[in-house]
Amino acid sequence: xxxxxxxxxxxxxxxxxxxxxxxxxxxxxxxxxxxxxxxxxxxxxxxxxxxxxxxxxxxxxxxxxxxxxxxxxxxxxxxxxxxxxxxxxxxxxxxxxxxxxxxxxxxxxxxxxxxxxxxxxxxxxxxxxxxxxxxxxxxxxxxxxxxxxxxxxxxxxxxxxxxxxxxxxxxxxxxxxxxxxxxxxxxxxxxxxxxxxxxxxxxxxxxxxxxxxxxxxxxxxxxxxxxxxxxxxxxxxxxxxxxxxxxxxxxxxxxxxxxxxxxxxxxxxxxxxxxxxxxxxxxxxxxxxxxxxxxxxxxxxxxxxxxxxxxxxxxxxxxxxxxxxxxxxxxxxxxxxxxxxxxxxxxxxxxxxxxxxxxxxxxxxxxxxxxxxxxxxxxxxxxxxxxxxxxxxxxxxxxxxxxxxxxxxxxxxxxxxxxxxxxxxxxxxxxxxxxxxxxxxxxxxxxxxxxxxxxxxxxxxxxxxxxxxxxxxxxxxxxxxxxxxxxxxxxxxxxxxxxxxxxxxxxxxxxxxxxxxxxxxxxxxxxxxxxxxxxxxxxxxxxxxxxxxxxxxxxxxxxxxxxxxxxxx
Amino acid sequence: xxxxxxxxxxxxxxxxxxxxxxxxxxxxxxxxxxxxxxxxxxxxxxxxxxxxxxxxxxxxxxxxxxxxxxxxxxxxxxxxxxxxxxxxxxxxxxxxxxxxxxxxxxxxxxxxxxxxxxxxxxxxxxxxxxxxxxxxxxxxxxxxxxxxxxxxxxxxxxxxxxxxxxxxxxxxxxxxxxxxxxxxxxxxxxxxxxxxxxxxxxxxxxxxxxxxxxxxxxxxxxxxxxxxxxxxxxxxxxxxxxxxxxxxxxxxxxxxxxxxxxxxxx
Numbered sequence: 001x002x003x004x005x006x007x008x009x010x011x012x013x014x015x016x017x018x019x020x021x022x023x024x025x026x027x028x029x030x031x032x033x034x035x036x037x038x039x040x041x042x043x044x045x046x047x048x049x050x051x052x053x054x055x056x057x058x059x060x061x062x063x064x065x066x067x068x069x070x071x072x073x074x075x076x077x078x079x080x081x082x083x084x085x086x087x088x089x090x091x092x093x094x095x096x097x098x099x100x101x102x103x104x105x106x107x108x109x110x111x112x113x114x115x116x117x118x119x120x121x122x123x124x125x126x127x128x129x130x131x132x133x134x135x136x137x138x139x140x141x142x143x144x145x146x147x148x149x150x151x152x153x154x155x156x157x158x159x160x161x162x163x164x165x166x167x168x169x170x171x172x173x174x175x176x177x178x179x180x181x182x183x184x185x186x187x188x189x190x191x192x193x194x195x196x197x198x199x200x201x202x203x204x205x206x207x208x209x210x211x212x213x214x215x216x217x218x219x220x221x222x223x224x225x226x227x228x229x230x231x232x233x234x235x236x237x238x239x240x241x242x243x244x245x246x247x248x249x250x251x252x253x254x255x256x257x258x259x260x261x262x263x264x265x266x267x268x269x270x271x272x273x274x275x276x277x278x279x280x281x282x283x284x285x286x287x288x289x290x291x292x293x294x295x296x297x298x299x300x301x302x303x304x305x306x307x308x309x310x311x312x313x314x315x316x317x318x319x320x321x322x323x324x325x326x327x328x329x330x331x332x333x334x335x336x337x338x339x340x341x342x343x344x345x346x347x348x349x350x351x352x353x354x355x356x357x358x359x360x361x362x363x364x365x366x367x368x369x370x371x372x373x374x375x376x377x378x379x380x381x382x383x384x385x386x387x388x389x390x391x392x393x394x395x396x397x398x399x400x401x402x403x404x405x406x407x408x409x410x411x412x413x414x415x416x417x418x419x420x421x422x423x424x425x426x427x428x429x430x431x432x433x434x435x436x437x438x439x440x441x442x443x444x445x446x447x448x449x450x451x452x453x454x455x456x457x458x459x460x461x462x463x464x465x466x467x468x469x470x471x472x473x474x475x476x477x478x479x480x481x482x483x484x485x486x487x488x489x490x491x492x493x494x495x496x497x498x499x500x501x502x503x504x505x506x507x508x509x510x511x512x513x514x515x516x517x518x519x520x521x522x523x524x525x526x527x528x529x530x531x532x533x534x535x536x537x538x539x540x541x542x543x544x545x546x547x548x549x550x551x552x553x554x555x556x557x558x559x560x561x562x563x564x565x566x567x568x569x
Numbered sequence: 570x571x572x573x574x575x576x577x578x579x580x581x582x583x584x585x586x587x588x589x590x591x592x593x594x595x596x597x598x599x600x601x602x603x604x605x606x607x608x609x610x611x612x613x614x615x616x617x618x619x620x621x622x623x624x625x626x627x628x629x630x631x632x633x634x635x636x637x638x639x640x641x642x643x644x645x646x647x648x649x650x651x652x653x654x655x656x657x658x659x660x661x662x663x664x665x666x667x668x669x670x671x672x673x674x675x676x677x678x679x680x681x682x683x684x685x686x687x688x689x690x691x692x693x694x695x696x697x698x699x700x701x702x703x704x705x706x707x708x709x710x711x712x713x714x715x716x717x718x719x720x721x722x723x724x725x726x727x728x729x730x731x732x733x734x735x736x737x738x739x740x741x742x743x744x745x746x747x748x749x750x751x752x753x754x755x756x757x758x759x760x761x762x763x764x765x766x767x768x769x770x771x772x773x774x775x776x777x778x779x780x781x782x783x784x785x786x787x788x789x790x791x792x793x794x795x796x797x798x799x800x801x802x803x804x805x806x807x808x809x810x811x812x813x814x815x816x817x818x819x820x821x822x823x824x825x826x827x828x829x830x831x832x833x834x835x
Contacts, residue, residue, distance in 0.1 A: 076712035334818065335713060 003028045003038040004497065006470060009046030010477050012438045013053065014380060014447040015461035019439045020477055025051060027468040030500035034464050048476040049494055052442050054113030054469025055397075056449040056459050059232070059272045059307050060388040062103050063117045063131035063142065065124040066319045066348040069338050070097035070389070074317055074352060089509055096316040096352075096389040104136035105509045106395045111471025111493040114450075114459050117142040118232070118272065118387075119183060119321050121342040122149075123544070125175035129556040132517055137503050139459075139561075141178030141518035143232055144171055145321050147185035147214055150344040150541075151533065153207040156217035165221040166527035169567070170534060176519040176551045176560065179229035179453075180222050183321035185211040187236050188347045196324040197236050200249050211236050216253050219268055225522045225567045228263040228454025230305075232270045238325050239276050244290035247277040251297050254304060262565075263454030266302065270452055273309025273387035274298075275369040281426075284361055288426040291371035299377040305452045307383040310369030310400045311362065312392025313413075315354045320390065323347035344541055355392065357416060363423035365391070367414070373404050374432045379443035380451065397445070398490035404436040406483035438477055454563075455518075468500035517557045522565040570656075571628035572635045573603060575621040581644050583611045584664060585620065588647040590638075592631035592655025592674060599626050620645075631655045631674070638663075641680065649676045652693070665702065668695040671719065684728065690738060692719045703728035703747070706740045716740070716757060732759045735776060741802055751778050754829060760802050773829030774817050779808065781834045790814035791831055799832065808832035 004027040011023040026035040061067050071077075074097060082093040083102075092102035107115055120128045120142035132140045146152050146168065155164040168180060186204035187197035193205045200212040215233060222231045237246040250271065257268040271277070278294045281287040298306055318329060323339060326349020330337035338350040355362040369391065376382035384401065388394035403410040414420050414430060424430045436444075450460025458467050475489035496504035498513040538546040553560045573595055586609040588594075595603050603626075604618030617623065627634045632654035641661030642648065648667050649657045654674040659667075662680030669688040677696045684702035687695050689709050701723045707730055708715030715734035726744035733749070735757035745763035752768070754776040764782035771788055779801050791813035798807050812828035819826050 073711060075710045079709055079712070 002500070003041035004044055004468075004500070004502075005035060005038060005041040006044045006046050006051060006472060006495075009049050009051035009472060011051045011462065012442040013462050014439060014443040015456065016463055018462075019437075025462050025470055027470070027497060027500050030468050032462055032464050032466050032468050032470070044472070044495060046472050046494075048479075050438060050473040050475045050477060050489070051462070052111065052471050052473070053446045053450075053459065053461050053466070054471055054496065054498065055107075055111050056446045056453065056455070057107070057112055057115040057385065057394065058270070058383050058449040058453060059118040059385045060115055060394050061118055061319055061390070062115060062388065062394075063100065063135060063140070064120055064128035065340075066119075066321075066350055067097060068127070068131070069340070069348075069350050070317045070319050071099070073336065073338055073350070077317065087508075087510070088512055096314070096393050098393075100131050100135040104138055104512075108137045108496050108498070108504050108509055108513075109493055109507060110395065110397055110491055111473060111496050111504075112138070113467075113469035113471075113496070113498045114139040114455070116140065116178065116453065119181050120144045120175065120177060121321070121346050121348065122171055122175045122177070123342050123345055123542075123549070125177065125551050126556050129176060129517065129551050133556060133558040135515070137498055137509075137511075137513035137515055139516045139518060142176075143179045143181035143229075144175050144177035145181045145183050145346045146171075146218055147182035147211075148187075148189040148321075148346050151537065152214065152218065153186070153189065153204065153209055156213055157207055157209040161217055161220045161224065163527065163530050163533075164217060165224045165567070166524050166530040167534070168221055169225060169522045169524045170530060172520050172522060174550045176517070176553065176557060178518055178520055179227060180218055180231045182215060182218060182231055183234045183346070184236055184238065184325065185214040187211065188321055188323050191323040191327075191347055192341060198240075199246055200236055200253070202236070212249075212253055215250065219254060219257065223257075223260040223268065225524070226261045226565050227520055227522060228261060228265060228563055228565070229452065230259065230265060230267050230270050232272060234272050234320070234322065235277060237277075238320075238322055239279075239328070241279050241281040241283055241287040244278050244280055244294055247271070247274065247294060248297055251301065251304060255301060257303055259303065261454060264451060264456045265454045267305045267381070267452060269304045271304065271306045273385065273391065274306045274372055275309040275311065275365060275391060276387070278368050278372065287361060287364060289364060289368045289371060289428055291368050291375055292428060295372060295375035298382065299375075302378065302381065305381045305383070305448070306372075307385040307387075308369050308372050308400075309385055309387035309391045310396075311355050311365040312386055312396035312399060313355045313357050313362065313366055314392045314396065315352070316389045316392055317350060318353045318390045319348065319350040321346045321348050323349045325349070326351050329353065343543065344537060358418040360419040360422050360426075363414075363417040363419055364426050366417075367423055367427035367429040370400075370403050370410060371428050371432065373436065373444065374429075374434045379436070379440040380448040382444060383449050383452070384441075384444045395491065398487045401436075401441055401490055402483050402486040405438075405441065405486055407433055407435055409483035468497050470497040471495070514559065516559045516561040518561045518563060520563045520565060522567050525568050570633050570635050572625050572637055573600070573627050574624040574637045574639060575617075576624070576639045577621055577642055579620060581610050581620055584644045584646055585610045585615075586647050587617070587645050588650040589617065590636065590645070590648045590657070591650060591652040592627070592634035592636060592657070593652055595627040595636060596631045596634050596655075597627060597629050600624060603627065643683075649674075652676075662699065668693070671695065681725070687716065687719075687721045687740075689714070690716045690719045690721065692717075694719060695721045697721075697723045697725070700725035700744070701727040701731075701742070703730050704733065705731040705742075706735065706738070707732060708734035713753070715754075726763065732757065735759070745782070751776060751829070762802075770814060770829050770831050772817055773814050774819055775827050775829055777830045777832065779832045779834070781806075784833060787811065787831075788814060790816045796835075797832070801832075807835050809835065
């Protein structure tokens with residue numbers, strides 16, 4: 001394979017503690033190597049440019065049935081934005097729910113190389129994998145949802161953590177999943193009765209277990225299985241005024257817990273899109289930011305990580321396995337609503353949403369997302385996301401970076417809000433003069449996410465031996481002054497190397513790369529009880545047979561990459 | 570005002586997408602440059618000159634440019650799409666999406682237009698001497714933001730689903746209409762001089778529909794309120810006012826609930 005030498009760039013790598021120094025990066029056989037190991041490289045001149053590892057997105061909804069429902073029921077999302085086939089690129093379209101091709105191209109143009117699908121209904125794992133297979137360039141993995149799964153609810157109700165772990169091991173292997181996702185634990189199951197769980201101590205109907213027990217039990221199972229990623233939580237009471245208390249209650253469940261794994265992961269819990277969970281007040285009239293209280297906890301407890309879920313003030317499509325929340329949303333905005341129940345496992349809803357700069361609450365939400373990042377003491381534990389597409393499309397990350405890196409840019413946006421003064425008085429943003437550095441941005445977008453995913457041995461840094469995923473941005477940190485340059489440069493990578501191959505050159509996609517699909521194979525001791533339970537549930541309740549449930553690697557996946565864990569001890 | 574004349578020559582084998590036939594695309598161009606503009610026939614990109622003789626030249630701006638299409642263009646879609654000004658006259662009939670998403674200017678079609686004409690219209694005038702197909706002045710598929718403003722006048726009949734998700738503007742049909750009129754409307758005015766059939770104003774929460782002729786089946790969600798004397802499109806008459814659709818959510822203004830209104834002439 002080709003050898004490359006990326007010369008003279010300003011390198012930002014929190015893992016190697018390189019903060020803008022000019023360091024040459026050498027690539028050979030798809031890996032990053034010492035520059036002495038290459039003989040006849042193609043030299044890429046990165047003088048005056050920023051060099052980082054390929055971006056790693058820990059949470060986005062980019063594949064699977066609810067994404068596809070969004071595509072199907074929002075033809076207007078594709079109106080006037082189709083791009084015809086060109087070069088290696090296939091036809092692409094869609095704004096908030098882009099086609100799989102546009103998803104791959106746009107991420108690559110932002111210098112991202114790894115993207116995790118944040119919620120996979122196990123029953124539709126095949127569909128999710130088919131979409132990931134067709135998403136070019138990106139290495140991907142998907143998190144099956146467990147927080148409302150009947151097996152999990154029953155085992156945890158009976159305090160059978162070992163059985164829950166054996167079931168999780170079976171399900172991860174069967175669906176080729178990557179991590180344990182929990183969405184509105186118990187609440188989505190309660191939605192089957194037209195109910196919800198609004199706090200972590202609300203009992204789930206019929207199952208007689210609380211969200212707190214579900215989350216804690218799944219954490220215990222996760223650590224018993226020694227999985228690369230921690231449990232990945234979207235807790236109860238999302239998007240409601242006053243919900244920061246539920247969020248803090250959730251965080252506190254894990255206080256003092258220790259991680260158990262061989263992947264360098266230091267957290268026992270990742271909480272996603274915290275922006276949606278940081279609201280004070282008790283109605284939409286007096287809703288206010290509680291980002292300070294949330295970040296106060298996060299900063300003082302280093303056994304957890306989180307991502308932001310920044311509102312980008314766009315028209316977008318919300319989609320979540322939090323079925324009751326989507327119903328709540330359609331009652332608010334009266335736009336079209338799709339809802340589905342996934343048998344024994346989960347549910348989902350989809351509603352279009354317009355985060356309008358003319359609506360006070362939208363302005364407050366926008367401010368909270370940014371505040372969380374600006375109040376973070378450890379950027380290796382707080383990650384940039386928009387919960388794509390829920391708070392905004394992923395290709396707004398460069399805009400979020402601009403707001404985080406420039407107080408002028410966010411004040412300009414604040415002034416452009418219709419209710420700027422009301423937003424200012426309900427939030428802290430205008431009082432925060434911190435401007436994030438590229439070093440911190442690199443932590444929040446690649447080094448930190450790779451570590452939290454247990455993938456720091458592959459991604460997130462330019463350390464020799466890691467995958468040669470390298471992004472070069474046309475951004476000179478020594479001379480750039482206009483914040484607009486941040487958005488432009490980080491949305492149009494000058495170069496992107498993926499597995500040692502150039503996939504983006506001067507902002508254009510020139511190769512479809514060689515994607516991998518990551519999944520976790522956690523071996524546990526044979527558990528006849530769980531095997532019997534699985535067989536019985538398929539016979540009695542599922543609409544498919546067990547044989548038609550498994551994801552066959554050859555059929556449904558492209559370059560499956562198995563990460564083995566031995567949890568038999 | 571400068572005039573560009575397009576005379577159809579070879580009929581295309583497939584239907585063509587000609588979203589470049591607009592005063593905006595023509596503005597500032599010579600006949601030869603206009604003939605070089607792209608159109609799509611199936612998945613092939615072709616030039617306008619392959620299907621039309623182009624004569625005359627365009628003015629510097631769209632507002633000062635008039636396009637005359639001499640003859641039938643029943644296999645040409647998207648004439649006047651997203652135009653912001655100027656004028657288009659089609660001397661025969663045209664296919665679907667005439668004046669779709671238009672924002673200003675005038676389009677006059679002397680023959681018929683097919684479905685989706687005036688889709689998502691935001692302004693300007695569209696006049697059809699003959700008949701219009703289905704989905705006249707409707708929203709784009711999936712969108713809840715239909716016709717916003719502007720005027721559509723059809724001298725003949727119109728098909729089904731006109732004014733779906735209409736938010737503003739006026740549609741006047743001088744002949745009859747098929748089923749589904751003003752479905753989901755949240756504003757705007759629809760005037761039917763001929764007869765209506767059924768499903769008029771279904772799920773409408775705001776806006777007005779005037780029917781001069783008969784209505785085969787009134788929607789069950791409408792309630793008769795009173796008789797009113799009105800002048801509508803130059804005609805004075807007495808109308809029965811119905812309000813609805815009672816099955817829907819309705820907003821309030823100054824303490825009064827806003828309903829969709831159907832006026833039927835006695």
